[in-house]
Every structure is written in structure tokens, then in C-alpha cells.
Amino acid sequence: MSSMFLKPKVPAFTVPQPPEAMDVIIERAKELMVPLEVTEPLDCKQMKGLTLGLSGDHQFYNAALAVSLSRCWLQRTGNWEKVCQNDFQDSNLPDDFIRGLSSTHFSGRAxxxxxxxxxxxxxxxxxxxxxxxxxxxxxxxxxxxxxxxxxxxxxxxxxxxxxxxxxxxxxxxxxxxxxxxxxxxxxxxxxxxxxxxxxxxxxxxxxxxxxxxxxxxxxxxxxxxxxxxxxxxxxxxxxxxxxxxxxxxxxxxxxxxxxxxxxxxxxxxxxxxxxxxxxxxxxxxxxxxxxxxxxxxxxxxxxxxxxxxxxxxxxxxxxxxxxxxxxxxxxxxxxxxxxxxxxxxxxxxxxxxxxxxxxxxx
CATH class of the missing domain: 3.90.190.20 (Mur ligase, C-terminal domain)
Structure with a gap:
């Protein structure tokens, strides 16, 4: 992630990076007062028996980024409660998220x-x-x-x-x-x-x-x-x-x-x-x-x-x-x-x- 993509006080998301790259990202995030979240790969158990639409182990990192970004946007716009059911827990994914992740298609990739x-x-x-x-x-x-x-x-x-x-x-x-x-x-x-x-x-x-x-x-x-x-x-x-x-x-x-x-x-x-x-x-x-x-x-x-x-x-x-x-x-x-x-x-x-x-x- 380049520092050019970091905006002051705007949440940012990334996946684990090589140490030298992560050090730069963390330093720039502090300078710009950016809330930085390092996402871990999505746990396949969260998919409730379905598989990711995109194949490859690296796609679990991409899926986790998509989930974090979507959750952040929904929360900031006041729509998170509309997506989640009453019994929703942090360890679970909303059904809409699961459907989206399982139906994603990217021609020419895997x-x-x-x-x-x-x-x-x-x-x-x-x-x-x-x-x-x-x-x-x-x-x-x-x-x-x-x-x-x-x-x-x-x-x-x-x-x-x-x-x-x-x-x-x-x-x-x-x-x-x-x-x-x-x-x-x-x-x-x-x-x-x-x-x-x-x-x-x-x-x-x-x-x-x-x-x-x-x-x-x-x-x-x-x-x-x-x-x-x-x-x-x-x-x-x-x-x-x-x-x-x-x-x-x-x-x-x-x-x-x-x-x-x-x-x-x-x-x-x-x-x-x-x-x-x-x-x-x-x-x-x-x-x-x-x-x-x-x-x-x-x-x-x-x-x-x-x-x-x-x-x-x-x-x-x-x-x-x-x-x-x-x-x-x-x-x-x-x-x-x-x-x-x-x-x-x-x-x-x-x-x-x-x-x-x-x-x-x-």
C-alpha cells in the first residue's frame, strides 16, 4: 500500500506485508492519523459451507479486505444494522456477504x-x-x-x-x-x-x-x-x-x-x-x-x-x-x-x- 492511498483520518486496510513495507505503512498511518487495520485471511468456516467464487489461497486475503472495507462503509453510512440480523456475531459474516463472496466472478483469473x-x-x-x-x-x-x-x-x-x-x-x-x-x-x-x-x-x-x-x-x-x-x-x-x-x-x-x-x-x-x-x-x-x-x-x-x-x-x-x-x-x-x-x-x-x-x- 503506497502512502499516496492514505488520506488523513480516513480508515485504511491492508494485509500482512514484508517487514520493511509494513514499517513504512505504519509510520505513514501515524503521521496522517489514519486508523489502520491489518486484516488476517478469511476463515473458510465463516462461509457456512460455501466456497469463495475466486479460487486460490491468496483470495482469502482479498476476501478479508473486501469484508473489512464493506463493513466500514456500511457502519459509516448507518446501514450496518440493515445488513446484519439480530443474532449476528462478530465471528460470523452476514448472509449477503457470503452470497457476494461465493458468487464473485473474475474472468481470466483462476x-x-x-x-x-x-x-x-x-x-x-x-x-x-x-x-x-x-x-x-x-x-x-x-x-x-x-x-x-x-x-x-x-x-x-x-x-x-x-x-x-x-x-x-x-x-x-x-x-x-x-x-x-x-x-x-x-x-x-x-x-x-x-x-x-x-x-x-x-x-x-x-x-x-x-x-x-x-x-x-x-x-x-x-x-x-x-x-x-x-x-x-x-x-x-x-x-x-x-x-x-x-x-x-x-x-x-x-x-x-x-x-x-x-x-x-x-x-x-x-x-x-x-x-x-x-x-x-x-x-x-x-x-x-x-x-x-x-x-x-x-x-x-x-x-x-x-x-x-x-x-x-x-x-x-x-x-x-x-x-x-x-x-x-x-x-x-x-x-x-x-x-x-x-x-x-x-x-x-x-x-x-x-x-x-x-x-x-x-
Whole structure:
């Protein structure tokens, strides 16, 4: 919290901070005679059996801030008694608060979307002839948010293997999702036990440092026993100066697309995976008009210890010049391998996450 957000004698709220930061906040609060409250994370028992609408342990701190701020405003405006019931106790939350916290939705942050397009060729949603393509979307783009993303994704992937931790329902046989909670009925547990693949779909702005972001993401996941099978690096459709329409049409001419940044991300990734620099002529040899701009579908299923770098893909990563092309390729891979579940983490950029949501019609 910057001192610029502290106003004289106006209550302020924060969560536990690093000691040096907290010392500054406390000092400035005293100077400005600001009543300062350091909120502790919300106790899940206060939710009366419901879960937060936003997933991730850090959201319990955000929820506590929201509760403290709302309570303060209601008290100062004389509306607190209207919200609380007569038997309200300080350890409880008003029902209106609980409903608000449980129904909160934030697109692109800890969001899970099960792609329903795969079922268009199936007679029913639970068809044995369809694989699964699940997108885990989080626009994390800073070291701290990447850490939170890694923890959330790891827990979400583990939770998918245990349906008791998920909120599951089917509405008009269409896919739906909430932040971190499935609302889409899964296939029988164990059907994909030996054929699940964890895929990273990544891009970040060049003002970010992928040498920090990618290792922290990998280490955060691996510390929870979660390991990516493959990584895909693609350019975003939107930029900070331009927002795309979200049309899923694959550009007819891909030859002019600048991919040097994506190849740089790939080199960083391969160094993380192999522990050494990988010599490659990928960028030099890459030709967007060639059929080799896409790896073969077997790329997702082969043993990554086999094979040699070839054009735009290593055994463990690939650069693809178009996001719509990437989504189509993932769908084709699942259709051709019906027993497969692909769990794709999309992160590194809010632009990338937003573009994927638009392509998924979310």
C-alpha cells in the first residue's frame, strides 16, 4: 500500500506485508492519523459451507479486505444494522456477504473452461468417442502472481482427479465454468488416468522478464508434483494499443508474423527443461507457409526424451504463429486421440488470456 492511498483520518486496510513495507505503512498511518487495520485471511468456516467464487489461497486475503472495507462503509453510512440480523456475531459474516463472496466472478483469473466444441460431433456429451480439452486461464504476469498461479493450477489439476473437491453440474449440455470451479460434468474418473497431458500455453510482453517468470512457474508446479508435458509459445492477438474482435479465422498469410520473442521464450524454456543451452536453427529455418509450422499431433504424446529439434518444435516445446491455429490444433489432437485429456494452462499475459476466452466464446 503506497502512502499516496492514505488520506488523513480516513480508515485504511491492508494485509500482512514484508517487514520493511509494513514499517513504512505504519509510520505513514501515524503521521496522517489514519486508523489502520491489518486484516488476517478469511476463515473458510465463516462461509457456512460455501466456497469463495475466486479460487486460490491468496483470495482469502482479498476476501478479508473486501469484508473489512464493506463493513466500514456500511457502519459509516448507518446501514450496518440493515445488513446484519439480530443474532449476528462478530465471528460470523452476514448472509449477503457470503452470497457476494461465493458468487464473485473474475474472468481470466483462476478460471477453468472445459471446451465443448469437441462434443459437436458426438451424439451425447458423455460420448466415449470424445477426448477432453480443458483450459486453465490466469493472466498472471508478475513474479508474485505467477507463484499464485502455479499453486492454484497445481491444486486445480489435483482436484480434477478428486471430484469431491469440484462443483459439478450440467446445464443444457453446454460447457460452463466459474473461477477455479468446474460446472461441467466430467467423464468417469480414471478414463484419462494414463492419458492426461499438462500443456503450457504461454506468452508475455517484452517488458516482462521470462527468465524470472518461467522458472518460477515451473518450480512452483514441480514443488507440488505437477509437471508439464509440453509448452506452446504463441503471439497474442491483442496488444495494449489494439483489441481484436476475437474472430477464430486463421490468417491466410502467416509469413509476416514476427516470432523472435516466442523463439526467445522457447529457448528459455528448453534451458529450464534440459539444464543447458539448446543450439538451434529454429528461427532461421522456420517458414510460416510451410506445413511444418505445426508440429505433428504425435508431438503431444511421444516420449520427450526421444527425437531431435526439427523446425519450430523441440521434443518438449513448440512455437506456433497463430493463436486460432493453436486452438484448432489442440482440438484436432484431442479428436484424433479420443482417450486423451489435455489440461492447458494459459498464462503470462492478460492479452493472451483474453484472446483465448474470446476464441472459446467465453
Amino acid at each position: 478460471q477453468i473452461v472445459c471446451d465443448s466444441s469437441l462434443y459437436s460431433d458426438c451424439s451425447e456429451i458423455m460420448s466415449e468417442n470424445c477426448g477432453e480439452l480443458i483450459f486453465y486461464l490466469d493472466g498472471a504476469h508478475s513474479p508474485e502472481s505467477i507463484d499464485a498461479c502455479a499453486k492454484w493450477f497445481s491444486n486445480a489439476v489435483k482436484g480434477y482427479k478428486n471430484p469431491s473437491h469440484l462443483s459439478i453440474s450440467v446445464e443444457n449440455t453446454e460447457e460452463s465454468s466459474e473461477n477455479g470451479h468446474f460446472l461441467h460434468e466430467s467423464k468417469a474418473l480414471g478414463q484419462f488416468e494414463n492419458s492426461s497431458r499438462l500443456i503450457l500455453l504461454f506468452n508475455c510482453l517484452d517488458v516482462r522478464n521470462p527468465n524470472i517468470l518461467l522458472p518460477r512457474l515451473v518450480n512452483g508446479c514441480s514443488s507440488s508434483g505437477i509437471h508439464f508435458s509440453r509448452a506452446l509459445f504463441v503471439p497474442s492477438m491483442s496488444k495494449y494499443t489494439k483489441v481484436t474482435s476475437g474472430a477464430s479465422v486463421i490468417p491466410s498469410d502467416l509469413s509476416g508474423i514476427e516470432l523472435s520473442w516466442q523463439f526467445n521464450l522457447q529457448r528459455i524454456w528448453e534451458k529450464i527443461v534440459h539444464g543447458k543451452e539448446m543450439t538451434t536453427l529454429l528461427e532461421k529455418d522456420f517458414k510460416a507457409e510451410s506445413k511444418l509450422m505445426l508440429p505433428p499431433n504425435e508431438f503431444l504424446y511421444d516420449n520427450p526424451s526421444k527425437g531431435c529439434p526439427s523446425h519450430n518444435y523441440f521434443p518438449s516445446s513448440a512455437v506456433i504463429p497463430s493463436l486460432p491455429l493453436t486452438i484448432k490444433w489442440l482440438r484436432d489432437c484431442v479428436r484424433e486421440h479420443p482417450s486423451t485429456r489435455l489440461q492447458v494452462l494459459v498464462t503470462g499475459s492478460l492479452h493472451l488470456v483474453g484472446d483465448v476466452l474470446k476464441l472459446l466464446k467465453r
